[in-house]
């Protein structure tokens with residue numbers, strides 16, 4: 281779907297093109313997942329570095345219990361959301377597949393990746409426009425976020441299986457991860473490190489989304505809210 285508008289700005293007439301890119305399930309998944317990551321990081325950090333001992337009787341305090349509950353609930357939403365997102369890659373439009381299918385076999389994709397690196401380092405003057413993800417964003421979203429989230433889900437449910445107990449569904453499905461990585465404490469450490477891997481992605485991702493929105497004469501953040509990408513023409517202001 282494409283729409284064109286003529287924008288009357290003072291004396292000039294500017295052309296603005298809009299293309300429908302991200303369907304509702306993709307947008308809903310993006311913001312739900314973002315919220316889960318915030319909850320998981322805050323509660324996970326507190327699980328790893330617990331608050332000082334609570335005063336009074338243990339029976340009167342369930343703070344760590346609530347923190348762990350929020351972590352596990354957000355963990356379930358993250359995992360089920362990712363399964364739903366993978367389903368949508370099959371049934372949605374072709375932009376829904378970009379997150380999982382990185383075209384590393386295309387030379388032109390590598391060339392554009394290099395252009396994006398230079399553009400983000402302020403070494404290129406003219407931005408390239410993309411209807412879906414740009415190559416650098418696509419590479420980071422797949423290799424850092426998708427693979428990172430899968431790693432966190434597998435190690436998270438392995439730890440969760442320890443809590444549920446031997447023979448529980450999580451122990452049967454993910455218990456093998458614990459001996460594979462050593463013992464329980466090793467899984468905790470890798471799960472903890474994985475958090476920082478994802479947090480670094482989020483910091484760069486949010487900075488670049490906002491920077492690109494301002495500098496590249498195409499909409500970014502509103503595209504992830506409303507679905508439409510707006511392209512303004514290239515005349516400087």
Ligand code: HEM
Nearest residue numbers: 320321324325327328355432433436437439440468472475
């Ligand atoms: C990106 C997502 C996630 C982040 C950032 C995250 C973060 C963390 C962190 C930092 C810890 C503390 C590790 C330590 O130092 O001991 C932790 C513990 C844990 N996480 Fe996650 N986690 C995520 C996903 C999940 C998922 C999907 C589950 C599955 C239910 C999960 C279940 C657990 C469990 C069971 C523990 C140990 C709780 C305990 O020992 O009391 N996590 N998480």
Ligand code: HEM
Nearest residue numbers: 306314317379412413414417421425482486489500501504
């Ligand atoms: C924990 C926080 C976040 C995570 C884990 C995250 C993750 C992701 C992922 C995986 C995608 C790819 C979506 C897909 O193809 O299905 C994406 C796209 C996007 N995100 Fe986020 N995001 C987060 C927060 C934010 C925030 C706060 C903003 C706004 C400032 C934002 C703006 C965008 C935009 C604009 C896109 C589309 C970029 C493009 O069209 O190439 N994200 N994000």
